Amino acid sequence: MIKTDIIIIGAGPVGLFTIFEAGLMNLRCHVVDAAPQVGGQLTEIYPKKPIYDIPGFPSVLAKDLVDNLMEQAAPFKPGFTLAETAIKFEKKDSLFEVTTAEGTVHQAPVIIIAGGLGSFEPRKPLHISNLSNYENKGILYAIKEPDVYLEKQIVISGGGDSALDWAIYFAQNQKRKISVVHRSSLFRAHKDSVSKLYELEKEGKIDIYTDSEVVDLKGEDKLETVVIKRKDGKEIEVDVDFWFPLFGLVPSLKFLSDWGLDIEKNSIKVDNTLDYQTNVSGVFAVGDINTYEGKLKLILCGFHEATLAVQSAYKIVYPDKKKSMRYTTVQGIQGF
Numbered sequence: 001m002i003k004t005d006i007i008i009i010g011a012g013p014v015g016l017f018t019i020f021e022a023g024l025m026n027l028r029c030h031v032v033d034a035a036p037q038v039g040g041q042l043t044e045i046y047p048k049k050p051i052y053d054i055p056g057f058p059s060v061l062a063k064d065l066v067d068n069l070m071e072q073a074a075p076f077k078p079g080f081t082l083a084e085t086a087i088k089f090e091k092k093d094s095l096f097e098v099t100t101a102e103g104t105v106h107q108a109p110v111i112i113i114a115g116g117l118g119s120f121e122p123r124k125p126l127h128i129s130n131l132s133n134y135e136n137k138g139i140l141y142a143i144k145e146p147d148v149y150l151e152k153q154i155v156i157s158g159g160g161d162s163a164l165d166w167a168i169y170f171a172q173n174q175k176r177k178i179s180v181v182h183r184s185s186l187f188r189a190h191k192d193s194v195s196k197l198y199e200l201e202k203e204g205k206i207d208i209y210t211d212s213e214v215v216d217l218k219g220e221d222k223l224e225t226v227v228i229k230r231k232d233g234k235e236i237e238v239d240v241d242f243w244f245p246l247f248g249l250v251p252s253l254k255f256l257s258d259w260g261l262d263i264e265k266n267s268i269k270v271d272n273t274l275d276y277q278t279n280v281s282g283v284f285a286v287g288d289i290n291t292y293e294g295k296l297k298l299i300l301c302g303f304h305e306a307t308l309a310v311q312s313a314y315k316i317v318y319p320d321k322k323k324s325m326r327y328t329t330v331q332g333i334q335g336f
C-alpha cells in the first residue's frame with residue numbers, strides 16, 4: 001500500500017506540474033501512469049516538436065519541457081508507479097484507494113486525475129490469434145527492469161525509437177544474440193539508432209528480420225517459439241524466452257465509465273468556478289481530461305487548473321490549518 005497526500009493519475013505535463021504546485025503547499029504526491037515513461041502526449045506523440053505557447057519559453061522542445069517539469073518537481077520527491085493503469089478507486093472512511101490493473105494500491109485523501117486523452121496502452125499485434133495465451137507468459141509490452149532479461153533469449157518487434165533503444169541496450173549488455181523483427185525495410189527510429197543497430201548486426205550481436213512480422217506463437221505453458229513470416233512468404237521459427245512487441249501506445253478512456261464521475265463528451269465534468277473538483281468530493285480533474293464551458297485543451301490551461309486544485313486539496317488534507325499563498329520569490333522552494 002502506497003500512502004501519500006495526493007494520488008495523481010497521469011504523468012503528462014499537467015500531472016507533473018501538479019507535483020510542484022502541491023509541493024509548494026507541503027503536500028506529497030504519488031503519480032500513477034499507464035505508460036512506462038513520464039510526459040504523456042509530449043513524450044508519446046511529439047517529443048521532438050517545438051512548443052511555442054509556454055509562457056517564458058519562446059520555443060521549447062516537448063521532450064525538454066518534460067525534463068524541465070521533472071527537474072522542477074524533484075525537490076518534492078514524488079513517487080511514481082509507471083506502466084500501470086489505474087482501473088478503480090473507492091473511498092474507505094476518509095481515504096481514497098486507487099488500484100492499478102497490476103494490483104498496486106495507493107491511498108490518499110485526495111485524487112487529482114490528469115489523465116489527458118486517456119491511459120496510453122500498448123498497441124497489440126491482434127492479428128495473432130493465440131496472443132492472449134502468452135501475455136505475461138513470455139510476451140511483455142513494456143520493459144520495466146531490463147536486468148531481469150539479460151541472459152534470456154529475446155525477440156523485439158517494432159521499428160520506432162523504443163524498439164531500437166531496447167534492442168541496442170540488450171545487444172550491448174548480454175552475451176546472447178537477440179532478434180529484431182520489423183514489418184518494413186525502413187526503421188522510423190532516430191538515424192543514429194538505426195546505424196547502431198546495423199553495426200551490432202555486423203558484430204554478430206543481433207539478427208535483423210525486416211519486411212517480416214511475427215504471425216504465430218508456440219509453447220506449452222509459456223512462450224517458447226515465435227514464427228516469423230517474411231514478405232516472400234517464407235516462415236522462420238525462432239526460440240524465445242521473451243518477445244517484446246514494442247509498437248507504441250494508444251490512448252484509451254475505457255476506465256472512465258466505471259468511476260462514477262459525471263462524464264460529458266468523453267471528458268470529466270468539473271466545477272471551473274472554483275477548483276476543478278468533480279462531482280465526487282475530493283476528486284479533481286485537470287488538463288485535457290476535464291471539460292467545462294470554454295475549456296481549452298492547452299498545457300498552460302492545465303497548469304492553471306492544477307494550481308487551483310491543490311489549494312482545495314490542502315484544505316482536505318489539513319482541514320484545521322490555514323495556508324496563505326506566498327510568492328516563490330519570497331518563500332523560495334522548500335523541498336522535502
Ligand SMILES: Cc1cc2nc3c(=O)[nH]c(=O)nc-3n(C[C@H](O)[C@H](O)[C@H](O)COP(=O)(O)OP(=O)(O)OC[C@H]3O[C@@H](n4cnc5c(N)ncnc54)[C@H](O)[C@@H]3O)c2cc1C
Pocket residue numbers: 009010011012013014015032033034035039040041042045046050051052053084085086087114115116117118119120121255286287288289297298299300302
Ligand atoms: C501533435 C500535438 C501537438 C500539440 N501542441 C501543443 C502546443 O503547441 N501547445 C499546447 O499547449 N498544447 C499542445 N498540444 C496539446 C497538449 O499536448 C495537451 O494539452 C497536453 O498533453 C495535456 O496534458 P495532460 O497532462 O492533461 O495529459 P496527457 O499529456 O495526455 O497525459 C495524460 C497521462 O495520463 C495517463 N493516464 C490516463 N489515464 C490513466 C489511467 N487510468 N491510469 C494511469 N495513467 C493514465 C496517460 O498514460 C498519459 O501519460 C498538442 C497535442 C498534440 C497531439
